[in-house]
Amino acid sequence: MMMNAGLEGITAAETVLSDVDGEAGQLVLRGWTLEQLVGCVRFEAVLDLLLEGLLPPRAGKTVGQVLGCAREEVYRGLPQLDASLLALAPIEGLRVLLARLPDGDDFDTAARLIAAPAVLTAALLRRQAGEAAVAPDASLGHAADFLRMLRGEAPPGRDAIALDQYLVTVADHGLNASTFAARVVASTRAGLTSATVAALSALKGPLHGGAPGPVLDMLDAIGSAEQAPGWVERAVRQGERLMGFGHRVYRVRDPRADALKSALQQLTRAGGQPSERLMLAYAVERAALEVLRREKPGRRLDTNVEFYTALLLEALEVPRRAFTCVFAIGRIAGWIAHAREQIKTGRLIRPSSRYVGPRPPQRPQVAGA
Ligand code: ACO
Numbered sequence: 001m002m003m004n005a006g007l008e009g010i011t012a013a014e015t016v017l018s019d020v021d022g023e024a025g026q027l028v029l030r031g032w033t034l035e036q037l038v039g040c041v042r043f044e045a046v047l048d049l050l051l052e053g054l055l056p057p058r059a060g061k062t063v064g065q066v067l068g069c070a071r072e073e074v075y076r077g078l079p080q081l082d083a084s085l086l087a088l089a090p091i092e093g094l095r096v097l098l099a100r101l102p103d104g105d106d107f108d109t110a111a112r113l114i115a116a117p118a119v120l121t122a123a124l125l126r127r128q129a130g131e132a133a134v135a136p137d138a139s140l141g142h143a144a145d146f147l148r149m150l151r152g153e154a155p156p157g158r159d160a161i162a163l164d165q166y167l168v169t170v171a172d173h174g175l176n177a178s179t180f181a182a183r184v185v186a187s188t189r190a191g192l193t194s195a196t197v198a199a200l201s202a203l204k205g206p207l208h209g210g211a212p213g214p215v216l217d218m219l220d221a222i223g224s225a226e227q228a229p230g231w232v233e234r235a236v237r238q239g240e241r242l243m244g245f246g247h248r249v250y251r252v253r254d255p256r257a258d259a260l261k262s263a264l265q266q267l268t269r270a271g272g273q274p275s276e277r278l279m280l281a282y283a284v285e286r287a288a289l290e291v292l293r294r295e296k297p298g299r300r301l302d303t304n305v306e307f308y309t310a311l312l313l314e315a316l317e318v319p320r321r322a323f324t325c326v327f328a329i330g331r332i333a334g335w336i337a338h339a340r341e342q343i344k345t346g347r348l349i350r351p352s353s354r355y356v357g358p359r360p361p362q363r364p365q366v367a368g369a
Contacts, residue, residue, distance in 0.1 A: 020174035022249035038259045043167040054340040068138025070115035090322040091204045093124045103191035121325040122149035165263040172334030178202040186339035187349040195339040212323040214243040215310035225283030232287045244307030253302045260308035
C-alpha cells in the first residue's frame with residue numbers, strides 16, 4: 001500500500017468551496033478568483049458565498065444582521081475571564097473560550113461560532129491589558145466591529161477596509177491542515193464547535209497559522225535592509241525555516257501575498273512613500289527569495305500569505321501575540337463551510353496506517369500435532 005506521510009497529492013474530499021492551483025498560483029472561492037473578491041466584496045458576502053446551501057435557511061435576515069446578532073449573543077454569554085485564563089497566550093485563551101460554547105450542527109451554532117473569534121479575541125486582549133471588554137455594535141461590519149471592540153473606539157474607515165480585505169483573503173483555502181482537522185472531526189458527527197476547536201488547535205502551529213508573529217520577530221532581528229542578505233543566508237545555511245516563505249501547494253507566488261501586499265500599501269502609504277518598516281520588509285523579501293533560490297534549488301520557495309499578514313496586522317495595531325487569533329476570525333468561515341459540507345456527505349474520515357512495529361511471535365509448533 002502506498003504511504004505518504006504528509007498526504008500531499010492525496011485527494012480526501014470533494015468540495016465546491018475553494019480550489020488552490022499551486023502551479024498557476026490561483027485561488028478560487030466558489031467560482032470567483034481571489035482577485036475578483038478582495039477589495040470588491042466584504043467578508044460578509046464571502047461568508048454568504050461559502051455557506052450558500054450548506055446551512056438551513058435564515059429567516060429573512062442578511063448575513064451582516066445574523067453575524068451582528070451572533071456577536072451580541074457571544075458577548076452576552078462571555079464568562080468571567082479569570083486570572084488563569086488571562087495568563088494564557090491569546091490563542092490558548094481563545095481555544096478555551098471557544099470550547100465552552102454549546103456544540104451542535106444547526107444554524108445558530110454555526111452563526112455563534114463564526115462570530116465568536118472576533119468577540120472573544122477583542123475581550124481577551126482588552127482584559128489582558130487591564131481594560132474592560134467592549135460590547136459589539138451589531139450594525140457594523142465584522143471587521144470594523146472587531147477593531148472597535150479591540151481599540152475601544154470606532155476605527156478609521158481605511159483600517160476597517162484593510163482588515164476586511166484580510167478576512168476575505170484568508171476566508172478559505174482548500175484542504176489546509178486546520179480545515180482538514182475540522183472535516184475529520186465533523187465527519188464523526190461530534191458537532192461544529194468540536195470541529196472548530198480542532199481546527200484552531202491545528203492553526204496555531206508555526207508551520208501553519210502561527211507564522212506571522214515570528215515574521216515580525218525575524219524583521220526585528222534583521223533590523224535594517226543592509227543586514228538582510230547576510231542574516232537570511234546564515235539562517236538558511238543553519239537549517240532554519242524563514243517564516244512567511246514556502247508552501248505545501250504553491251510552486252509559484254501565493255496569490256494571497258500579493259492581495260495583502262496591496263492592501264498594506266493602500267493602508268500605509270503616507271504622501272506616496274512606503275513606510276520604513278515596509279522598505280525593510282521589501283529588502284528581507286528580496287533577500288529571502290534570492291537565498292532560497294540559491295540554497296534550495298530543488299524546491300521553489302516563494303512568499304506566502306503570512307509575510308504580508310504580519311505587516312498588515314502590525315499596521316492595524318493588533319498585538320503580534322494575537323495574530324493567529326485574527327487569522328481564525330477569517331478562516332472560521334472556511335472551517336464551518338467545510339465541516340457542514342463534510343457532514344452532508346455522511347462519510348466518516350478514517351484512513352489507514354502501515355504497521356512497521358514488531359510482529360507477534362509465531363505460535364510454537366507442537367510436536368506430533
Ligand atoms: N525556509 C527555509 N527552507 C525552507 C522553507 C522556509 N520557509 N520552507 C521549506 N524549506 C525547505 C525545507 O527545509 C526543505 O529543505 P531540504 O530539502 O534541504 O530538507 C525543502 O525546503 C522542502 O521542504 P518541505 O518540508 O518539503 O516543505 P513543506 O511542503 O512541508 O513545507 C511549509 C511547507 C511548512 C509551509 C514550509 O515551507 C515552512 O515551514 N515555511 C515556514 C513557515 C510558514 O511560513 N508557515 C506558513 C505557511 S502558510 C499557511 O499555512 C497559512
